[in-house]
Amino acid sequence: MRLVENIIGAxxxxxxTPIPGxxxxxxxxxxxxxxxxxxxxxxRELILPLIQHxxxxxxxxxxxxxxxxxxxxxxxxxxxxxxDLHAPTSxxxxxxxxxxxxxxxxxxxMCILLxxxxxxxxxxxxxxxDYCSLSYLELAKLIEExxxxxxxxxxxxxxxxxxxxKAVKLLIINAAENEPxxxxxxxxxxxxxxxxxxxxxxxxxxxxxxxxxxxxxxxxTDAIEALEQTQLNCPIELIKVxxxxxxxxxxxxxxxxxxxxxxxxxxxxxxxILMHNVGTAYAAYQAVVEGxxxxxxxxxxxxxxxxxxxxxxxxxxxxVDYLLELCGLNQQDHTMTLMGGSLMGVKLARTDVPILKTTxxxxxxxxxxxxxxxxxxxxxxxxxxxxxxxxxxLPQQLYLYAKCQYYSELISHGxxxxxxxxxxxxxxxxxxxxxxxxxxxxxEIGNQLKNEMSSAQWKQRFQYHQYRAKKDKEASRESKKRGxxxxxxxxxxxxxxxxxxxxxxxxxxxxxxxxxAAVDRVRKRKTRLIASSSDENTESSK
Amino acid sequence: MExxxxxxxxxxxxxxxxxxxLAHRLLLVRKYxxxxxxxxxxxxxxxxxxxxxxxxxxxxYKGCLPYARAISRGDAINKCPPGGEPTILxxxxxxxxxxxxxxxxxxxxxxxxxxxxxxxxxxxxxxxIQACPLDAxxxxxxxxxxxxxxxxxxxxxxxxxxxxxxIDLVLLPTPKPRYWLTPKIQNSRFNTxxxxx
Numbered sequence: 001m002r003l004v005e006n007i008i009g010a011x012x013x014x015x016x017t018p019i020p021g022x023x024x025x026x027x028x029x030x031x032x033x034x035x036x037x038x039x040x041x042x043x044r045e046l047i048l049p050l051i052q053h054x055x056x057x058x059x060x061x062x063x064x065x066x067x068x069x070x071x072x073x074x075x076x077x078x079x080x081x082x083x084d085l086h087a088p089t090s091x092x093x094x095x096x097x098x099x100x101x102x103x104x105x106x107x108x109x110m111c112i113l114l115x116x117x118x119x120x121x122x123x124x125x126x127x128x129x130d131y132c133s134l135s136y137l138e139l140a141k142l143i144e145e146x147x148x149x150x151x152x153x154x155x156x157x158x159x160x161x162x163x164x165x166k167a168v169k170l171l172i173i174n175a176a177e178n179e180p181x182x183x184x185x186x187x188x189x190x191x192x193x194x195x196x197x198x199x200x201x202x203x204x205x206x207x208x209x210x211x212x213x214x215x216x217x218x219x220x221t222d223a224i225e226a227l228e229q230t231q232l233n234c235p236i237e238l239i240k241v242x243x244x245x246x247x248x249x250x251x252x253x254x255x256x257x258x259x260x261x262x263x264x265x266x267x268x269x270x271x272x273i274l275m276h277n278v279g280t281a282y283a284a285y286q287a288v289v290e291g292x293x294x295x296x297x298x299x300x301x302x303x304x305x306x307x308x309x310x311x312x313x314x315x316x317x318x319x320v321d322y323l324l325e326l327c328g329l330n331q332q333d334h335t336m337t338l339m340g341g342s343l344m345g346v347k348l349a350r351t352d353v354p355i356l357k358t359t360x361x362x363x364x365x366x367x368x369x370x371x372x373x374x375x376x377x378x379x380x381x382x383x384x385x386x387x388x389x390x391x392x393x394l395p396q397q398l399y400l401y402a403k404c405q406y407y408s409e410l411i412s413h414g415x416x417x418x419x420x421x422x423x424x425x426x427x428x429x430x431x432x433x434x435x436x437x438x439x440x441x442x443x444e445i446g447n448q449l450k451n452e453m454s455s456a457q458w459k460q461r462f463q464y465h466q467y468r469a470k471k472d473k474e475a476s477r478e479s480k481k482r483g484x485x486x487x488x489x490x491x492x493x494x495x496x497x498x499x500x501x502x503x504x505x506x507x508x509x510x511x512x513x514x515x516x517a518a519v520d521r522v523r524k525r526k527t528r529l530i531a532s533s534s535d536e537n538t539e540s541s542k
Numbered sequence: 543m544e545x546x547x548x549x550x551x552x553x554x555x556x557x558x559x560x561x562x563x564l565a566h567r568l569l570l571v572r573k574y575x576x577x578x579x580x581x582x583x584x585x586x587x588x589x590x591x592x593x594x595x596x597x598x599x600x601x602x603y604k605g606c607l608p609y610a611r612a613i614s615r616g617d618a619i620n621k622c623p624p625g626g627e628p629t630i631l632x633x634x635x636x637x638x639x640x641x642x643x644x645x646x647x648x649x650x651x652x653x654x655x656x657x658x659x660x661x662x663x664x665x666x667x668x669x670x671i672q673a674c675p676l677d678a679x680x681x682x683x684x685x686x687x688x689x690x691x692x693x694x695x696x697x698x699x700x701x702x703x704x705x706x707x708x709i710d711l712v713l714l715p716t717p718k719p720r721y722w723l724t725p726k727i728q729n730s731r732f733n734t735x736x737x738x739x
Contacts, residue, residue, distance in 0.1 A: 376725065402724075433725045440724040455595035458695050461676040462597045462605060468677075 017259040019252045021390045022244040023423045025180045025343065028369075032302045033222070035310040037187045039296070040326060042089050046114040046317035047099050047354040050075055052082040060112060066093045069123040071293055074112060083147040088295040088315035091116035102320075102339050102353040104346045111354070114317065125291035131202060139206035139288060146287025148280060148294045169272040171209035173200045173236075173281050175216040175223065176253055178245040179341035181302040182361040185278045187311040188298050189216070189223035193230045196278050199285030200236055206284075207274055212236045214278070215253055217243045245343065246421040250275050252390050264417050279360075299355055301327045303364035305334040317354045320362055324351065333366035342370075343422040377430035385424035385434065391417050395424035395434055402437040407445050415441060585614045592632040594625040597675040598697030600649045605675060613637065620644050624695075626651030655696030655711045657689050663708035670700035670709060 050058050058075035068074055068087040075085035092115050099111040131139070173196070175185045189196060197214075204212040216224060218240040227238055241247050241256050251262045254273055262268050268275055276284075283294045295316055302309045307328030314323060320337065338345040341361050355362075363370075385395035393414050401410045418438050425434040590610035601621035603609040613619055619633040620642040627644065644651055659670075659679075666684040671677075678694045681687030689709075701709050 436725050455593075458595040458597065458676060458693070459590070459606070461678070461693060462595065462607075465675055465677050466605075 017255065018242060018244065019247060019255050019390045020392050021388045021423060022246065022252075023388055023426050024243070025245060025426065027219075028180045028302065028342075029183045029186070032181070032183045032300050032309045032311055033187065033190075035308065037191045037298065037311045037313060039313040040315065040318060040323065042116050042118065042120060042315065043318050043322045044116060045094070045319070046088055046091075046116065046315060047319065048074070048085055048088075048112045048114060048317040049099075049101050049354065049356065050085070050096075050110045050112065051101070052077075056082045057110065058082060058085050060096055062093045062096075062112070064093050064095050067091070068093060068114065069121050071123045071125055071295065074114075083144065084293070085112075086147055086293040086295050087114060088317055089114070089116045090119055090121040100350055100353050102346075102348055102356065102359070104349055106349050127291045128289060131288050132205075134205075134288075136206050136208050139202060142288045143202075143206055143284050146283065146293045148283045148287060166269045167272060168207045168209040168269065168274050169211065170258070170274070171200070171204050171207060171212040172253065172257060172273065172275045173203070173212065173214040173278055174248060174250070174253055174275050175214055175220070175278045176241050176248040177217065177220075178243060178248045179343055179361065180245075181342050181363055182300050183302075184298040184300045184311055184360050186217075186220045186223045187300075188278055188282060189220070190226050192282060193223070193226040195285045196281050197227070197230055197236060198289065199281030199283070200276075202284050202288050203276055203281055204236070209274060213239050213257065215239045215241055215257060217241060217247075219243045246390055246419065246423065249390070249419050249421060251419070264414070294357065297355070297357055297359070299323070299359055300361040301364070302361060303338075304366040304369045305330045305364035314355050316357055320348065320351045320353055320355065323355070323362060324364055327364075329364055330366075333368075334364050335367050335370065335372075336365050338363040338365060338370075343426065344420065373433065374431040376432050379430055379432060382429060384427040384429065388423040388427045390421060390423060391419060393418060399432060399434055399437055402441040405441075405444070407441065407448065410441055411445065415445075418442075582614065586610050588636060589613050589633065592625075592629060592636065593622060594629060594695075596624040596695035596697045598624055598695065598699065599675075600624070602648070618642070618645065621648045623649035623651055624654075624697075654714045655698075656691055656694045656714050657696060657698070657700055658691075658710050658712050659687055659689055660708040660710065661686050661688060663706055665706055667705055669703040669705065673699045673703045675699060 050060060052058060058077050060075045062068060062074045067090075069090045070087060072087045073084050074087050074093070077084055093112060094115045095113040096110065097113065098108040099113065101107055101109045101111070128134070128142075134142070175189055177183070177185050200212055200214065203209075212235060214227065214236060216227070216238065218224075224238070224240065239257060241253070246252055247256055250268060253275065254268055254271075255261050258273065260271055260273075262271060262273075279298060283297075286292045287294065296313050297316065298311055299314045300309075300311050301323055306324070307330060309327055312323065312326070320339075324337070337348045337351050339348050339359060339362055340346060342363055345361065345363065379396055379399060381396055383396070386393075389395055391414070398410060398413055398415055398418070401407075401413065402415075415438060420435050420439060422435045425432065425436075428434060586607070587610075590607050593606040593610060595606050597605045599605065600623050601609045601612075603612055609617070609621070613633070619637060620630055622629050623644060630642065630644065664681075664686050666681060666686060668681065668683055668687070670687060671679045671681060675697065676693055676695060678690045679687055679700065680690060696711060696714070698711055701707075701711065
């Protein structure tokens with residue numbers, strides 16, 4: 001009940017409790033909001049990574065040389081937790097090889113190279129008009145077949161979110177973007193508010209949530225206007241949250257709206273809340289109502305090095321280079337490319353990489369707005385980072401422990417709760433790249449855990465080996481003892497294990513006979529040998 | 543008559559109290575020994591959990607658990623080449639001994655290895671199977687053998703027994719390159735200040 005009261009309170013303008021800390025970086029959103037949202041022209045080549053969610057891979061269903069149609073399934077998921085891959089346009093599969101994928105290092109992975117034929121011929125897909133009559137299970141299945149990732153940028157899988165088996169009280173559609181450059185959600189809401197609302201309804205029906213709200217930054221006026229014009233007569237409500245970075249992060253938005261904190265190491269579903277991005281809601285609408293799987297997403301192309309920064313509805317697999325050229329890249333100003341926002345994004349090592357389902361933003365940086373990182377100075381313990389941390393951690397303490405690789409202490413200081421928002425590094429007067437320290441330590445801790453798990457496995461195997469050796473020894477000693485005591489055939493047979501049963505029966509007398517026979521044979525052979533050799537000798541002497 | 547009864551009673555009470563006293567002492571001693579044993583066992587377990595569990599025997603003991611027992615009785619902690627310096631650092635914290643470099647008499651630290659049998663040359667002698675401390679080699683008499691790579695610790699105990707030298711130790715392909723690297727400190731002035739807390 002308290003949860004519902006809080007929501008109602010928030011709706012009346014008393015927006016929950018603001019998160020502790022947070023920053024208000026300058027806004028660079030206007031440049032990309034000037035032009036309308038438009039689909040990109042179909043590029044000549046599309047690179048579709050088979051890898052999903054870290055290390056799990058999909059299995060390709062096509063061979064090089066195959067012709068595929070738009071929306072055709074070209075790779076299927078084998079494990080739970082990953083989705084199928086669909087062809088974004090019609091064309092010919094050229095290769096299934098290693099291609100560069102977006103990463104700060106030169107990382108390569110298995111990808112399908114699709115050369116488009118320009119016809120954009122679609123495979124048959126059935127549109128469903130009366131989606132209201134479908135049960136929640138059917139809806140969830142349709143959404144799963146639509147191959148929808150969490151399009152918010154972190155790539156949580158929808159199926160995991162939808163069928164977690166826990167009662168959902170509140171579904172939050174997240175349109176609160178606080179990254180200074182990203183406007184993908186705002187552009188989507190401005191152009192397609194009605195479809196997003198329908199998608200939100202579908203998601204609500206699929207997870208059987210009691211309430212559904214759309215959370216949006218209070219300064220996204222165009223999007224708010226568009227949403228209000230769509231007449232939210234349904235139970236879906238609009239909540240305006242104060243613009244403050246990182247309110248758009250999952251757990252932080254929940255805290256802002258409901259004044260409830262998601263416990264450490266748990267998911268929002270554990271406290272009866274689900275959150276989806278507006279892009280996910282739009283994709284759910286497309287998947288259920290139009291029957292089209294997710295093959296495109298809204299991506300912001302921003303940055304001072306672009307002449308016409310704008311939002312694109314891009315096909316998954318479009319090369320970043322291609323998009324940058326479409327926006328008129330100014331080669332002289334361009335210094336580096338960021339993927340995924342200016343604060344949380346990563347610097348791309350190369351730009352011939354594809355757009356993924358989680359790529360919300362590409363920033364072409366210039367020296368003026370993104371100067372090279374200043375020299376790292378010593379921590380002066382000013383405490384600005386602790387004030388800015390939205391999770392109430394102690395960044396300066398974490399920094400010290402990360403630097404001297406004191407991993408147990410890092411974990412007890414709550415490193416796993418760090419959302420890597422970058423607020424601490426933003427406010428740091430000593431220019432310390434704090435988030436990079438945390439990310440590196442998190443990865444190192446993960447590697448150590450993996451090593452520990454394998455060594456535990458080895459230990460178990462060794463213990464079993466020793467146990468087995470001991471048993472074998474005991475068994476052989478016992479059988480020997482019994483053999484000495486009981487000289488009859490029956491005793492040996494009864495004592496023997498299955499292996500010994502298979503051996504021929506053994507007794508003293510028969511053995512004596514056998515030995516005597518063998519000795520006889522050897523003697524005869526010897527005498528024969530001697531005789532023959534003496535013959536030879538005599539012959540040779542002759 | 544009364545004195546006689548008293549005397550008997552006195553003897554009985556005295557004997558009983560002595561018996562109870564001794565029994566109590568015995569129980570105490572037993573409890574103490576039990577505690578000692580458990581403490582010792584937990585110490586050994588703790589040390590064993592720091593060792594890399596390759597069971598290579600390069601420390602001179604037959605496996606990691608015997609070496610852990612030896613350390614708990616005061617053996618040196620720098621005899622484990624597969625664990626290398628990280629293992630020594632962990633053990634230093636635990637046994638309160640000064641840290642040493644790895645003892646070169648036992649071998650040098652190297653990245654994780656795994657054994658691979660050149661299967662064409664294998665004659666099926668089963669000698670490596672008997673040598674493997676983890677039962678990580680599959681095969682039968684006069685049949686080709688192979689190593690279960692996920693269980694192989696790269697301990698090299700199977701190399702020597704092989705009569706045809708068909709086992710190689712290869713570097714494990716690193717599963718995933720490091721994605722995030724610790725920032726390189728450009729200002730060398732601050733390098734030494736915080737690295738040893």
